[in-house]
Amino acid sequence: MECIITIDIGTTKVKASAFDLSNNLIGTRQGSYPTFHPQPDYSEQDPEQIFLTVLYALKGLINDELSKKHRPTAIVFGASMHSVLPIDKYGIPLRNAVIWADNRGRDEATLLKNSELGVKIYEQTGTPIHPMSPLVKIRWFGKNNSAVWLEKVFKFISIKEYIVYQLTGQLVVDHSLASSTGLFNIHQLAWEPMALEFAGIKTHQLSEPVSIDFADLKLKKEYLRLFRVPSTIKVIAGASDGCLATLGAGVVTEGDATITIGSSGAVRVAGKQVLADEKQRFFNYILAEGTYISGGPTNNGGVVFEWFVQQFGASGVHTDIEYAVNQLLMEAERVSAGAGGLLFLPYLLGERAPLWNANARGAYMGVNITHERRHFIRATVEGIIYEIYSIGKLLQQYRSIENLYINGAYATLPFFAQTLSDVFGKTVYINDKHDSASAGAALLALTQLGKYDSLTSAAQTIKSVKTYAPNEQNHERYSHFSEIFDRLSYKLAEDFDALVALQG
Amino acid sequence: MSKPTQTSIPFSEFPHIRELVRLKNQTVRLNDWPVQVRGGIYILCVLEGKYEWEIEQHRYILYPNDVVVLCPWQQLGSPTNTLEIGSFTWLKLEPALFEPTKELQLGDWSALQENDQRLMGRLMCSHAPMVLNQLKQVNELLTKIEQELKQAEFAYQTRINQLLDELLVTIVRQQSQQQNQRRDFPQAFEQLEKMLRQSLDHPWTVEEMATVVGLGSTAFTEKVKAYSGFSPLNYLINIRIAEAMRQLRQTDKSLTDIALDTGFYSSQHFSTTFKKLTGYTPGHYRKRQSGDTS
Numbered sequence: 011m012e013c014i015i016t017i018d019i020g021t022t023k024v025k026a027s028a029f030d031l032s033n034n035l036i037g038t039r040q041g042s043y044p045t046f047h048p049q050p051d052y053s054e055q056d057p058e059q060i061f062l063t064v065l066y067a068l069k070g071l072i073n074d075e076l077s078k079k080h081r082p083t084a085i086v087f088g089a090s091m092h093s094v095l096p097i098d099k100y101g102i103p104l105r106n107a108v109i110w111a112d113n114r115g116r117d118e119a120t121l122l123k124n125s126e127l128g129v130k131i132y133e134q135t136g137t138p139i140h141p142m143s144p145l146v147k148i149r150w151f152g153k154n155n156s157a158v159w160l161e162k163v164f165k166f167i168s169i170k171e172y173i174v175y176q177l178t179g180q181l182v183v184d185h186s187l188a189s190s191t192g193l194f195n196i197h198q199l200a201w202e203p204m205a206l207e208f209a210g211i212k213t214h215q216l217s218e219p220v221s222i223d224f225a226d227l228k229l230k231k232e233y234l235r236l237f238r239v240p241s242t243i244k245v246i247a248g249a250s251d252g253c254l255a256t257l258g259a260g261v262v263t264e265g266d267a268t269i270t271i272g273s274s275g276a277v278r279v280a281g282k283q284v285l286a287d288e289k290q291r292f293f294n295y296i297l298a299e300g301t302y303i304s305g306g307p308t309n310n311g312g313v314v315f316e317w318f319v320q321q322f323g324a325s326g327v328h329t330d331i332e333y334a335v336n337q338l339l340m341e342a343e344r345v346s347a348g349a350g351g352l353l354f355l356p357y358l359l360g361e362r363a364p365l366w367n368a369n370a371r372g373a374y375m376g377v378n379i380t381h382e383r384r385h386f387i388r389a390t391v392e393g394i395i396y397e398i399y400s401i402g403k404l405l406q407q408y409r410s411i412e413n414l415y416i417n418g419a420y421a422t423l424p425f426f427a428q429t430l431s432d433v434f435g436k437t438v439y440i441n442d443k444h445d446s447a448s449a450g451a452a453l454l455a456l457t458q459l460g461k462y463d464s465l466t467s468a469a470q471t472i473k474s475v476k477t478y479a480p481n482e483q484n485h486e487r488y489s490h491f492s493e494i495f496d497r498l499s500y501k502l503a504e505d506f507d508a509l510v511a512l513q514g
Numbered sequence: 515m516s517k518p519t520q521t522s523i524p525f526s527e528f529p530h531i532r533e534l535v536r537l538k539n540q541t542v543r544l545n546d547w548p549v550q551v552r553g554g555i556y557i558l559c560v561l562e563g564k565y566e567w568e569i570e571q572h573r574y575i576l577y578p579n580d581v582v583v584l585c586p587w588q589q590l591g592s593p594t595n596t597l598e599i600g601s602f603t604w605l606k607l608e609p610a611l612f613e614p615t616k617e618l619q620l621g622d623w624s625a626l627q628e629n630d631q632r633l634m635g636r637l638m639c640s641h642a643p644m645v646l647n648q649l650k651q652v653n654e655l656l657t658k659i660e661q662e663l664k665q666a667e668f669a670y671q672t673r674i675n676q677l678l679d680e681l682l683v684t685i686v687r688q689q690s691q692q693q694n695q696r697r698d699f700p701q702a703f704e705q706l707e708k709m710l711r712q713s714l715d716h717p718w719t720v721e722e723m724a725t726v727v728g729l730g731s732t733a734f735t736e737k738v739k740a741y742s743g744f745s746p747l748n749y750l751i752n753i754r755i756a757e758a759m760r761q762l763r764q765t766d767k768s769l770t771d772i773a774l775d776t777g778f779y780s781s782q783h784f785s786t787t788f789k790k791l792t793g794y795t796p797g798h799y800r801k802r803q804s805g806d807t808s
Contacts, residue, residue: 022700023742023743039743040743041742041743041744041752042741042742042743042744044703044704044707056756056760058755058756058757058759058760059752059753059756061756061759062752062755062756062759062791062792063743063752065791065792065793066743066744066748066752066791067743100763102763102764103760230793232792232793232794233793235793236792236793331699
């Protein structure tokens with residue numbers, strides 16, 4: 011029986027999944043790796059450790075998890091966006107990879123964002139000017155390294171390009187991942203000269219861009235042996251995890267949106283046009299030629315609720331976090347919508363969309379003497395969701411959104427899902443494919459193999475298994491809170507700055 | 515001005531116990547408690563009062579039953595040189611060997627296993643300064659040791675050394691638990707990962723890794739599997755091979771040196787493991803770099 015293998019190289023772990031040709035999940039294997047913070051603003055990962063973990067997950071999945079009767083016919087790759095890894099001419103990493111969460115390019119980003127050049131580069135590349143962007147990171151490398159070191163850099167690639175290079179010996183980057191570098195012209199599908207000049211590099215220092223269904227890649231014979239797969243196995247370039255998750259949620263045309271709340275979060279829509287926002291508040295990434303995934307990312311998703319659980323939840327050594335989260339949510343449900351007038355701004359990690367203010371900080375507002383712990387729990391969840399809603403409202407100025415598809419470990423918790431539905435005043439759907447990034451990668455591979463005639467028809471095979479309908483009364487009540495939430499978020503900017511200065 | 519009352523006992527039979535002091539201070543004393551290296555494994559427990567001291571360039575406020583444990587080269591004292599009113603007790607142990615290179619050997623008197631002693635040294639170095647809040651048992655144990663010394667009853671020599679071991683075990687266990695309290699497993703695991711990378715050549719056991727995280731071996735193994743997808747030893751091997759891959763391609767070191775540096779006891783064992791994980795022998799993997807990417 012033929013099957014396809016998807017590899018999702020995420021921020022904390024790699025997940026290898028196998029799907030049959032009808033896109034049913036038949037097995038997964040995963041392994042995790044750490045992020046290093048040699049300085050507070052730095053976030054780095056060891057490319058060799060990630061590569062080994064990919065090998066481990068792949069080998070374990072194919073050799074142990076799958077039965078003999080399953081024959082892998084294709085491997086396809088998805089990965090986190092925005093990582094940068096400089097390699098020398100032998101393909102050897104010159105340092106650890108710098109990942110999306112890394113903020114070392116803060117100053118470079120601020121300067122560019124407020125310039126005319128920044129506006130132009132954003133229009134052409136679709137990636138918000140932000141320290142996460144490889145455009146900014148490479149500029150930082152150029153300014154903070156010796157000429158001798160820079161001389162050694164053959165190319166700046168991403169973690170995914172490195173993994174694919176290790177496995178195949180070929181250096182390519184798919185259009186989707188390229189479109190999240192801030193260096194790629196999303197209208198012309200080529201590296202953007204203005205951006206390259208700002209970054210201080212030449213075209214040949216980046217990999218060759220290819221379509222997401224590019225399959226002219228060959229596994230090295232050592233890996234064919236290691237995984238025990240036939241040499242006919244197809245290796246497909248794939249896309250970024252964000253775009254694949256949107257595809258895997260069944261959203262590739264206008265009218266729908268996906269909401270993801272995992273550790274961080276995002277609201278995404280798909281369409282044939284980019285969203286040209288003057289204030290650069292959205293990203294516009296390429297899923298495939300002619301299809302853009304646009305939206306806004308938030309730093310403050312489940313990670314904020316986890317912070318609350320750790321500080322104010324059950325005490326004890328190694329209390330299981332999942333258990334503690336559920337205990338707290340049960341308490342929150344005993345409070346009615348609006349948390350008794352207690353409002354929470356969730357900006358513990360600064361914020362990206364829609365504020366794009368790294369200095370934003372958290373706050374509980376309206377605390378009165380009757381508020382108990384459970385009000386704070388509920389307010390914390392509601393605050394996280396008002397932030398998501400503020401992205402959603404902004405998107406709706408550009409696109410009408412009919413259906414909301416939710417995914418991610420937190421969004422799909424019943425209490426989060428119902429609150430999302432109530433705050434947005436729309437029905438939200440949970441799909442049968444829990445891991446939409448892997449499901450999206452599988453749909454891409456199956457389309458490449460000819461099982462579907464297009465990504466659109468592939469996306470239509472995704473089914474919803476659970477729906478949450480909005481409570482109109484709650485929606486009405488939440489809309490007042492959401493207005494105050496938005497006002498405060500901007501109004502407090504000056505005081506956020508002052509506090510951040512004191513936080514050192 | 516009255517001198518602080520200080521009781522100390524001679525230890526001719528216990529050369530490894532350098533000081534055991536109970537200090538009661540009834541007036542504020544200037545110029546009496548400078549920040550300085552205290553020497554030995556220095557275990558101090560506050561009994562009364564509130565002290566604001568500098569320990570290894572950090573300010574700490576210490577209340578009764580708070581315990582400080584210093585490595586021989588670490589400093590403690592009052593930044594203003596002043597000794598406030600209150601009382602505290604300390605024990606200074608002279609280890610046979612203890613250097614920042616992380617090797618700790620307590621000496622023949624201790625019944626702790628060599629491996630556990632080394633691990634204790636490593637924990638003391640990596641978490642320095644070690645400040646433990648609300649650890650009553652330390653004063654209880656110090657009091658017992660003091661009594662045993664004074665009374666010199668049957669087999670007191672053995673008993674005192676046992677109590678010293680118990681004191682150290684109590685401290686190490688409290689340290690790993692306190693370190694990980696209110697923290698989720700991923701953070702504790704990150705701490706462990708850092709330590710593994712610092713001493714890859716050490717023959718880590720699952721028990722040692724579990725101690726660092728503050729868990730028993732069984733719970734630890736389960737947690738690591740659920741969290742990382744690897745068993746603890748496989749996770750460790752993964753880090754070892756990742757480091758070996760880096761060294762193979764970025765240095766000219768011999769295969770044997772790389773094997774030993776990354777914790778493999780023979781180059782044969784290294785090669786087999788490397789091949790099993792990466793599909794290449796170390797030598798073959800190194801040669802790949804001669805193939806230019808351009």
